[in-house]
Amino acid sequence: DARVTQTPRHKVTEMGQEVTMRCQPILGHNTVFWYRQTMMQGLELLAYFRNRAPLDDSGMPKDRFSAEMPDATLATLKIQPSEPRDSAVYFCASGAQRGQETQYFGPGTRLLVL
C-alpha cells in the first residue's frame, strides 16, 4: 500500500530555532506539494515541485521558508528562524502527472513553536 510518509510527525521547538520537515513521496510520483493548515487559514498551498524543479512557491514566506527536493525520493521544507506564527500542521502530498492528476497526502507534521 503506497503512501506518502512525513517526518517528524510532531515537533516542538523554541522561537528562532531551525525546523526541517521531510517528505517521501509515493514511488513513481513526480509532483510534490507542501501545504500548511491552521484553524484560521485552513489548508494553504506553500509550494510545489514537478520532476524535482520548483514550479510555484508563491504561498511561502521567502525570508524564512525554503523547500527543496534533493532527489526524487525526498522533499524538505525548512523554516529558519522559526516563529510562533509558524505553528501549524504541515502536509506533503504527491501526485503523478499523467491525465487528471490526483494528490495523495501524507499524515502531516504538527509543529509547535514556543
Add this chain to the structure above:
Amino acid sequence: DAKTTQPPSMDCAEGRAANLPCNHSTISGNEYVYWYRQIHSQGPQYIIHGLKNNETNEMASLIITEDRKSSTLILPHATLRDTAVYYCIVRDRGTGNQFYFGTGTSLTVIP
C-alpha cells in the same frame, strides 16, 4: 479555479445515505470536480472526481448536474468512521496543480 459553496455542517444517521451538496456555478468546461475528506488529525484523503458523467467507486458516488453547476457526493451507507470534513474542489486540468480546499462540510454520522 471556480469557487465552490458547501454547507458548513451536516448530520447523517449511521447506515443511511449521506448526500453532500456542492455548488460551483462558475465552473468552466475544462474544470473537474474533486472530493476529498479529512478525518480529524489526518491528511486529506482523495475520494472521487469527475468531469461530466456520474462516477462511482468503492467509497462513494458523484452526481454532477447536466449544467455542471452543482454536484452531490453520496456515501451510500454512512458509518461512524465517515465523520470528517468533506471538501469539494474544482480544478482545471490544464493550468497548474493546485487544489483550493475552502472550508468544506463537516459531516457528523450519528449512531
